Amino acid sequence: MIKAPPRVAETKLIVRTAKGTLLRVPATLAYTGGRIEFLKSPYALKDEIKAMKGSRWHGYVEGDGRKIWSVDDCPRNRFQLGFLQGEDVYAWFDRDLVRHDYDRPLMEHQKHLADSGLTYHYQLWAAEMGVGKTLAAQEVIERSGIKWVFWVGPKSSLPNIEREFRKWNMDRSIRVEMLTYEGLVRWVDEHKPGDPIPQMLICDESSKLKTPTSQRSTGAQRLADMIRETYGFDGYVIEMSGTPSPKSPLDWWSQCEIAWPGFLREGSTKALERRLAFMVDAQYDSGVFKKRIGWKDNENKCAICGELRDSGYHKDGDACEEDCEDAHPFEPSFNEVAYMYERLKGLVVIKHKKDCLSLPDKRYRKIHCKPNASTLRVAQALAQSAVNTITGLTLLRELSDGFQYREVEDGKTKCPHCDGKRQVEEWFDPTDEDRTFAAIDMLDQQLVGRLEKRLVDCPRCGGSGEVVKHKRIVREVPCPKTSALKALLEENEEVGRIVIFAGFTGSVDRVKGICHKEKWDVVRCDGRGFEVTTHEGDIVTDADALDYWADTASNARVAFVAHPESGGMSLTLVEARMAVYWSNSFKPEYRTQSEDRIHRKGMDENLGCQIVDLIHLPTDERVLEVIQANRKLELMTMGDFRDALTT
Ligand SMILES: [Zn+2]
Ligand SMILES: [Zn+2]
Ligand SMILES: [Zn+2]
Numbered sequence: 001m002i003k004a005p006p007r008v009a010e011t012k013l014i015v016r017t018a019k020g021t022l023l024r025v026p027a028t029l030a031y032t033g034g035r036i037e038f039l040k041s042p043y044a045l046k047d048e049i050k051a052m053k054g055s056r057w058h059g060y061v062e063g064d065g066r067k068i069w070s071v072d073d074c075p076r077n078r079f080q081l082g083f084l085q086g087e088d089v090y091a092w093f094d095r096d097l098v099r100h101d102y103d104r105p106l107m108e109h110q111k112h113l114a115d116s117g118l119t120y121h122y123q124l125w126a127a128e129m130g131v132g133k134t135l136a137a138q139e140v141i142e143r144s145g146i147k148w149v150f151w152v153g154p155k156s157s158l159p160n161i162e163r164e165f166r167k168w169n170m171d172r173s174i175r176v177e178m179l180t181y182e183g184l185v186r187w188v189d190e191h192k193p194g195d196p197i198p199q200m201l202i203c204d205e206s207s208k209l210k211t212p213t214s215q216r217s218t219g220a221q222r223l224a225d226m227i228r229e230t231y232g233f234d235g236y237v238i239e240m241s242g243t244p245s246p247k248s249p250l251d252w253w254s255q256c257e258i259a260w261p262g263f264l265r266e267g268s269t270k271a272l273e274r275r276l277a278f279m280v281d282a283q284y285d286s287g288v289f290k291k292r293i294g295w296k297d298n299e300n301k302c303a304i305c306g307e308l309r310d311s312g313y314h315k316d317g318d319a320c321e322e323d324c325e326d327a328h329p330f331e332p333s334f335n336e337v338a339y340m341y342e343r344l345k346g347l348v349v350i351k352h353k354k355d356c357l358s359l360p361d362k363r364y365r366k367i368h369c370k371p372n373a374s375t376l377r378v379a380q381a382l383a384q385s386a387v388n389t390i391t392g393l394t395l396l397r398e399l400s401d402g403f404q405y406r407e408v409e410d411g412k413t414k415c416p417h418c419d420g421k422r423q424v425e426e427w428f429d430p431t432d433e434d435r436t437f438a439a440i441d442m443l444d445q446q447l448v449g450r451l452e453k454r455l456v457d458c459p460r461c462g463g464s465g466e467v468v469k470h471k472r473i474v475r476e477v478p479c480p481k482t483s484a485l486k487a488l489l490e491e492n493e494e495v496g497r498i499v500i501f502a503g504f505t506g507s508v509d510r511v512k513g514i515c516h517k518e519k520w521d522v523v524r525c526d527g528r529g530f531e532v533t534t535h536e537g538d539i540v541t542d543a544d545a546l547d548y549w550a551d552t553a554s555n556a557r558v559a560f561v562a563h564p565e566s567g568g569m570s571l572t573l574v575e576a577r578m579a580v581y582w583s584n585s586f587k588p589e590y591r592t593q594s595e596d597r598i599h600r601k602g603m604d605e606n607l608g609c610q611i612v613d614l615i616h617l618p619t620d621e622r623v624l625e626v627i628q629a630n631r632k633l634e635l636m637t638m639g640d641f642r643d644a645l646t647t
Pocket of ligand 1: 303304306312313329331
């Protein structure tokens with residue numbers, strides 16, 4: 001248990017002198033009203049204290065004025081203070097792993113995950129899809145001896161988890177409550193002091209907790225903190241994710257904070273960003289702010305300017321003359337992104353699929369579809385007229401998928417100006433009837449006194465009370481991805497199974513149509529749910545979608561057509577040997593997860609699998625680049641240099 005410390009504590013804090021010597025300097029701390037006040041503290045620690053969570057200088061607080069700092073009295077700051085007092089705060093995580101014997105047929109990496117959970121209790125498992133985290137977590141649940149557990153995950157994942165629990169005969173005396181992240185938020189909101197608290201929290205797909213300010217993250221943080229407060233090292237908080245930092249290395253911060261506040265020294269994502277990235281001052285309308293210009297992910301980037309040796313203004317580089325005034329000597333930087341892997345050790349267990357299972361590598365293939373002249377013209381017009389980058393990018397991605405949107409007339413609707421009353425009030429000047437006013441509240445009082453009111457025909461609808469309504473219609477235009485897809489379907493005719501992802505509902509429907517034409521049945525999976533159709537277009541109602549897919553004897557050719565973000569991330573589709581991206585979702589985390597539906601245990605290891613991207617407009621390539629760049633950084637923080645440099 002974490003003991004409540006005395007109200008005022010005399011202690012010593014460790015200070016590093018300019019020469020690098022460590023000194024222990026006396027300090028006085030007061031714990032009061034949820035704050036820790038530094039009544040006496042070494043000046044040299046000013047920056048450390050300022051960087052702590054909730055730091056405040058009392059000199060400017062009205063009615064106070066004491067020349068002291070205070071910080072939040074929270075687990076993170078207590079952990080950091082412990083560190084400053086010279087305590088071995090990482091001792092719990094530095095202990096040797098306790099090994100267990102397992103009756104179930106766990107693979108070595110599953111045993112390691114379960115042993116880590118049972119030894120350290122507060123953990124983040126960065127384990128890729130398909131390595132069998134669920135069974136490892138089940139072992140932790142059963143062997144912990146705890147009888148009340150919260151399992152939190154995306155709604156679509158929960159039925160699969162329950163199925164796995166049943167498969168491995170989960171101990172029925174344990175109450176494992178399955179919650180969605182929204183359900184967790186509600187539970188925390190409704191929780192009152194003194195209400196019972198579960199002793200274990202498991203957060204599946206924990207990249208959903210990557211934004212520290214989101215309701216999900218603050219909810220998970222509160223419950224995790226309550227578990228720590230109530231049960232100390234007898235409690236458990238385990239987060240699991242195959243893609244813990246899908247967008248940027250900063251995504252680690254919030255998940256680490258939930259697992260063990262303060263384990264990462266930086267007190268916020270901003271502070272972590274300052275450490276991991278090259279930042280410059282940038283002038284905005286509202287002032288000067290730090291702006292990120294690149295990640296510290298390569299020693300060949302210069303520590304001073306963040307540029308590579310040959311592209312920066314370096315004395316010895318190519319970009320500069322010998323005597324250039326702007327030039328500075330190149331100074332190698334430290335790869336902070338890769339070092340994250342070292343810093344996370346103890347709290348984070350990383351399992352790469354390729355190290356766990358003997359799966360053959362995925363083979364990637366791009367098919368370039370040549371856009372025709374009219375498509376390029378439309379693309380140019382779209383890019384120029386878009387109100388902002390995101391809208392422009394979305395329109396271009398839709399165009400690339402073979403869709404054009406247009407506004408057309410769609411009947412009539414009540415005039416919004418006269419509200420259908422055909423006439424509106426108008427003020428006029430009797431001395432000059434051509435001077436009219438629609439409103440008088442902004443006018444000079446003297447003038448208003450002279451005005452009279454009359455009813456006139458509504459100027460918007462001309463007195464008809466109705467105006468023309470518009471609607472956005474989508475027009476399918478010929479798209480070269482169609483013939484590329486037909487060729488791929490033909491390539492897979494023998495296998496009889498193929499997985500196709502498309503990033504828009506319209507594209508999903510379009511792909512379905514192409515498959516039908518080529519005599520493939522379709523299992524569709526997107527935001528609308530599952531739908532099975534024969535190649536003649538008849539809806540199949542008497543079979544479960546996944547059973548229909550798996551029945552290779554009765555159903556010769558079935559295409560699984562899905563939106564990459566659609567539910568059921570843990571679906572197994574290993575019967576297919578190819579996954580085709582008609583188009584991508586713009587959310588990187590879904591790319592890895594969707595690829596791994598065919599690349600997992602159970603696949604034909606001799607034949608391997610192929611991931612194919614259909615590239616039409618340059619935006620397709622751009623989306624793919626963003627996804628790959630994010631994945632590269634993520635792999636680097638997960639200690640995987642080979643893949644980080646080659647994918
Ligand atoms: Zn430089
Ligand atoms: Zn120069
Ligand atoms: Zn009108």
